[in-house]
Amino acid sequence: MFEYEAKEILRDKYGVKVPRSVLIRKGEDPIAKMKEAGLEPPVVVKAQVLVAGRGKAGGIKMARTWEEVKEKVEELFNKPIKGIVPKLLLIEEAIPHDVELYVGIVIDRSERKPVILASRYGGMDLEEIAKEKPDSIVRTHVDPFIGLKGYQARLIGKKIGLKGKALGSFSKFLTALYNMFMDYDGELAESNPLALVGDEVIPLDARLIVDDNALYKHPELQKDILEETGEYTEWEIKARRLGLAFVELDGDIGIIGNGAGLTMTTMDLVYEYGGKPANFLDIGGGADAEHVKTAVSFLIEFPKTKKIFMNIFGGITRCDEVAKGIVKAFQELGEVKKPIVVRLAGTNEEEGRKILRENGIEAFVDPIEAVKRLMEL
Amino acid sequence: MAVLLDENSRVIVQGITGREGSFHTKLMLEYGTKIVAGVTPGKGGQEVYGVPVYDTVSEAVEAHPEANTSIIFVPARFAADAAYEAIDAGLKLVVVITEHIPVHESMKFINYAKQKGTTIIGPNCPGIISPGKAKVGIMPGHVFKPGSIGIVSRSGTLTYEIGYAITKEGMGQSTVIGIGGDPVIGTSFTEAMKLYEEDPETEALVLVGEIGGDMEERAAQMIKRGEFTKPVVAFIAGRTAPPGKRMGHAGAIIMAGTGTYEGKVQALQEAGVKVAKTPFEIPDLLKEVLKK
Numbered sequence: 001m002f003e004y005e006a007k008e009i010l011r012d013k014y015g016v017k018v019p020r021s022v023l024i025r026k027g028e029d030p031i032a033k034m035k036e037a038g039l040e041p042p043v044v045v046k047a048q049v050l051v052a053g054r055g056k057a058g059g060i061k062m063a064r065t066w067e068e069v070k071e072k073v074e075e076l077f078n079k080p081i082k083g084i085v086p087k088l089l090l091i092e093e094a095i096p097h098d099v100e101l102y103v104g105i106v107i108d109r110s111e112r113k114p115v116i117l118a119s120r121y122g123g124m125d126l127e128e129i130a131k132e133k134p135d136s137i138v139r140t141h142v143d144p145f146i147g148l149k150g151y152q153a154r155l156i157g158k159k160i161g162l163k164g165k166a167l168g169s170f171s172k173f174l175t176a177l178y179n180m181f182m183d184y185d186g187e188l189a190e191s192n193p194l195a196l197v198g199d200e201v202i203p204l205d206a207r208l209i210v211d212d213n214a215l216y217k218h219p220e221l222q223k224d225i226l227e228e229t230g231e232y233t234e235w236e237i238k239a240r241r242l243g244l245a246f247v248e249l250d251g252d253i254g255i256i257g258n259g260a261g262l263t264m265t266t267m268d269l270v271y272e273y274g275g276k277p278a279n280f281l282d283i284g285g286g287a288d289a290e291h292v293k294t295a296v297s298f299l300i301e302f303p304k305t306k307k308i309f310m311n312i313f314g315g316i317t318r319c320d321e322v323a324k325g326i327v328k329a330f331q332e333l334g335e336v337k338k339p340i341v342v343r344l345a346g347t348n349e350e351e352g353r354k355i356l357r358e359n360g361i362e363a364f365v366d367p368i369e370a371v372k373r374l375m376e377l
Numbered sequence: 378m379a380v381l382l383d384e385n386s387r388v389i390v391q392g393i394t395g396r397e398g399s400f401h402t403k404l405m406l407e408y409g410t411k412i413v414a415g416v417t418p419g420k421g422g423q424e425v426y427g428v429p430v431y432d433t434v435s436e437a438v439e440a441h442p443e444a445n446t447s448i449i450f451v452p453a454r455f456a457a458d459a460a461y462e463a464i465d466a467g468l469k470l471v472v473v474i475t476e477h478i479p480v481h482e483s484m485k486f487i488n489y490a491k492q493k494g495t496t497i498i499g500p501n502c503p504g505i506i507s508p509g510k511a512k513v514g515i516m517p518g519h520v521f522k523p524g525s526i527g528i529v530s531r532s533g534t535l536t537y538e539i540g541y542a543i544t545k546e547g548m549g550q551s552t553v554i555g556i557g558g559d560p561v562i563g564t565s566f567t568e569a570m571k572l573y574e575e576d577p578e579t580e581a582l583v584l585v586g587e588i589g590g591d592m593e594e595r596a597a598q599m600i601k602r603g604e605f606t607k608p609v610v611a612f613i614a615g616r617t618a619p620p621g622k623r624m625g626h627a628g629a630i631i632m633a634g635t636g637t638y639e640g641k642v643q644a645l646q647e648a649g650v651k652v653a654k655t656p657f658e659i660p661d662l663l664k665e666v667l668k669k
Contacts, residue, residue, distance in 0.1 A: 109560050109590050109628070112484050127633045144485050185481045213627075214479035216454065231621070245625045249617070260558055260625025261532020261587055264614040269655055271617045280618070282625040285515070285533060313538045315517040346537070347517060368657060 001221065002048045004090045006206040009184075014176035018203055021092040023048075030073045031066055034091060041065050042094040044204075045072040047079070047086035051230040053125060057081045062094065084230040095202055100193030101160060102129060103174060105181045108141060114181065116140045116148070116174070120160045122193035136160070148178040165199035173201050184221075185214030235302055242294055244281060251276025253374070254305030254338075256295055258283050258317050266311040266367075273371045278304040286316040292325025293332070300329065300336055308340040309374050311367055319344045319352030327359045339377045343370035379507035380527065380552035380572045380579070381470055381496060386511050387443045389434060389468070390415045391459045392450035393425050397474070401450065401515050402426055408518040410511045413441040416462075434459075434466040446470040448504065448513050456500065457482035464495045472513050473499035473563070480561050480627070487563045497563025501627070503533040503555035514555065516540075524549020525578060526663060529569045530585035531558055531592070531626070535614060539585060539656045546660035551579040558626030560589075566596040570605045581608040581667055583659060584650070588615035589629045589636040597644035608666035612653045613641050 004023050010016040022037040024030050034040070047059035054060065059081040061072040069091070076089055102122035108115040119129050119136045129137060138159045142148050153171035162170050173194070181189035187210065191203040210221060232240070239246030245260070249267075253275045257263030260282050267277040279302065283295050299308055312322050322344065330336055343364045344352045353363040364370035388405070392398040393415025403426050406412055412428050414437035421432035431437040438444050447463040449456055449471065456475040463471045464486070471490065473483075478500045490497045498505055504514015509523035516533070520541040526548055530536040536555055543550065552573075556564050566584060573579045582605075586593040593613065599605050616638045618624045620631040631637050642652050651662045 107480060107484055107561060110565065110592070110595065112487050112561050114484075130633070144481075144488060182481065185479050187480070211479050211481065213453065213477045214481065217479070247619075247622045247624060249619060257534075259532060259534025260629055261530070261535035261585065261614045262538060264587060264618055264624050264629070265535055265538075265612075265656060267618070268614065268616040272654060277617055280622075280624055313534050313541075315520070315534060315537045316515060317534075345541075346520075368655075 001208045001210060002050065002088070003046065003206060004048055004088070006208040007203065009180060009208070010176060010203065010206055014180055016173060016176045016203065017200070018206070019092045019095055021090050024073070024089050024091060026077050026087065030069055030091060034069065039091065039093060041069055043069060044092045044094050045069065045076055046090045046092065047076050047081050048088040048090055049081045049084045049086050049230065051082040051084055054081055059086070082230045095195055095197060095204065097195035097197045097202075099196035100204075101196060101201065102126065102192045103177060103194055104188065104190035104192065105178060105186065106188050111141055113141045113144060114178070116142065116156060116178070118156050118160050125192070142178065144182070147182070148175055150175070162196070166196060166201065169200045173203070180208060184208060184218060185211045187211050239281075239298060242298060244295055244298060245284065246298070247280040248304070249277050249279050251278045252304060252306045254278050254281075254299040254302065254308035256281045256283060256299060256308065256310040258287060258312050259285060262311065262313060266309065269311075269367060269371050270309060270374070273375050275371075275375055278302070283317075287322065287325075289321045289325035289328060292322050293328045296326050296329035297333060300333055300338055305338060307338055307374065307377055309371065310340065310342045311370070312342070312344050312346070314344070314346030314349060314352075317346070318348045319346060320348040320355060323352040323355035326361060327355060330359070330361070341370050341374040341377070343367045379510055380554070380569070380576050381498075382446070382505050382507045382511050382513055382552060384510045386411065386446045386470070386513065387441065388412045388511075388513055389437050389441075389444050389447045389463070390428070390450065391434065391447055391463065392452075393417055393428065393430055394420045394423065395450055397515075398450035399425050402428060404518070405512055408512040410513060413444050434462045434468075438466045438468070444468065446472070446513060448472045448474065450474055453477040453479075457486050460486040460497065461489065464490050464493050468495060470496050470498070471563075472502070472504045473497060474502060474504060474515060475499070476501040478559070480559065483559060483561045487561065490563060498554060499557040499559075499563060501559040502557030502562070503536065505552065505554045507552045508550050516553070516555065520544060521553060522549035524551065525580040526550050527573045527576070527579040527582045528553040528585065529566055529573075529582065530555050531587050531628070532585055532614060535656065536585055539583065539612065539659055542657055543583070543660050543663065546664070548660065548663065551576060558628055560628040566592045567599050570596060570599060574605050574607065579607065581610065581663055583663070584609060584611040586611060586613045586641060587626065587629050588613070588618050588624065588631050588638055588641070589626075591635065593641040594644040597648040597650065600648040600650065608669070609650045610653060610659055610662045610666060611645050611650050612656050612659060613638055
């Protein structure tokens with residue numbers, strides 16, 4: 001979710017005071033829009049991109065005059081931030097402040113509870129805080145059924161050095177952030193920096209990452225943001241749209257496996273024998289011939305692969321179905337110059353290997369033999 | 378003896394009339410699992426492979442008070458509800474096969490299960506098998522044989538591969554648990570290890586981990602503290618996985634320098650665990666540690 005969306009939710013649904021701002025699209029007149037919204041320089045112009053480390057990558061600019069506003073807007077609309085050109089900019093009142101705090105909420109995997117992380121030293125990202133001021137990070141677990149209590153929030157505030165009325169303001173903000181995290185199935189809710197202005201905290205930035213698996217509960221959020229995050233390559237986006245679990249890597253040997261663990265292990269095995277995997281592609285459990293065909297065709301077309309290694313251990317997945325899918329992919333694509341080595345074991349393995357051999361595709365039972373053969377090609 | 382699941386387990390299948398549910402009910406029955414009832418709301422009164430179907434878990438438990446275990450094949454949107462239903466019906470072991478359950482939902486029903494004394498396995502897991510006794514899951518039964526090796530794994534297919542490699546070398550398994558590939562799961566490595574430590578049938582344990590999270594590191598600490606005393610052999614998948622990318626499983630991701638392959642291997646080795654470079658070294662390493 002974009003910064004402006006997270007801030008809108010915090011303001012409109014949870015009553016948080018956020019900086020006054022205006023959102024502009026390319027081609028819109030920033031000055032007119034600012035005047036309409038009653039904003040004046042100095043302002044902060046912020047690229048609305050989903051990549052992490054936006055500030056450091058030059059996506060946030062201060063503008064002190066009307067002239068500078070124009071300049072910075074022009075500059076940011078034409079500047080890719082980690083490869084992503086922003087479609088929207090947020091122009092926000094500049095808020096003078098002395099202290100920048102950090103607060104973030106994630107789920108602690110081993111405690112199976114939300115954990116609040118807070119630090120006196122905001123402004124830098126959490127990894128940097130962990131490296132430079134590790135003792136400043138205050139961790140607090142919250143019982144998901146009881147929720148965040150006021151005293152917990154005040155205690156966190158105390159531990160990061162807040163006093164007096166600021167404690168109340170911080171507690172109110174943290175409760176809002178926690179409620180947003182829980183209501184929206186957050187993987188992460190974060191404000192960094194959270195500015196201390198007198199007795200009041202004001203979120204200068206806000207982030208909310210929603211669990212993909214929970215998007216069905218929040219139809220108002222559901223939209224195609226694969227391209228916006230900067231996390232996925234062109235081929236990863238293509239794969240996602242075909243329903244394939246695919247990750248692009250640096251090498252040149254195409255990898256297909258069934259099951260995430262086995263597919264990773266197949267990558268590792270290729271590496272162990274001197275090869276470099278070009279990708280991770282998991283066809284999952286119980287794949288039919290059609291799904292296998294889609295996966296194999298995709299990898300043949302994927303330009304990084306010079307050869308392909310397929311490692312299948314059939315449990316629920318039937319080896320004959322897999323073999324049929326491979327053969328179909330090769331038939332449909334016609335002349336393919338990329339060699340493929342297949343290891344098939346498990347349910348219906350003999351039938352599967354027979355189908356492959358009849359169609360001139362090398363099939364093995366032993367994965368080590370298969371990977372050695374692959375490296376000879 | 379075995380861990381969590383044995384010949385006395387009486388099983389309810391939730392989502393029994395669905396495609397996956399009915400298919401695996403057939404396979405579990407063929408394996409010899411005692412399935413006493415199935416549940417699908419609105420389908421009460423039907424039968425699936427001779428198993429009576431009820432609308433609710435509480436009705437199923439009333440008619441079959443010996444039921445103590447449940448397996449959930451319900452789609453992700455309704456799976457959390459099914460888990461609460463099983464917990465509230467007093468079932469002691471609940472295996473959640475379903476993938477793509479929102480992590481907040483899993484987190485909540487797992488906390489609830491703890492309060493009520495129910496063990497959850499999964500979500501997003503292949504289930505549990507005590508070879509020769511019972512299978513509550515989707516793994517191919519024939520790759521495992523009764524024996525003395527315990528396996529706890531974050532992966533599905535890889536577990537079958539490793540189980541099969543062990544079986545081919547003439548060894549067998551006491552209980553195999555696929556704990557699941559999600560970030561938040563009901564039974565962790567260390568929680569499973571406590572059970573294996575108490576199980577006289579288990580002589581050695583295989584841990585099958587992967588990148589992401591810190592369960593392997595916690596297992597290593599437990600061994601170091603002397604709380605797990607049986608020999609352990611481990612394999613970690615994802616040596617060549619790049620940081621910041623989810624490798625198929627929602628939980629398999631290296632974030633901010635934590636959850637790396639190297640970190641896990643080092644922690645385990647420091648605790649005296651033999652770490653296999655490939656899954657196929659595991660049987661030999663097991664023979665080695667069992668000789669001592």
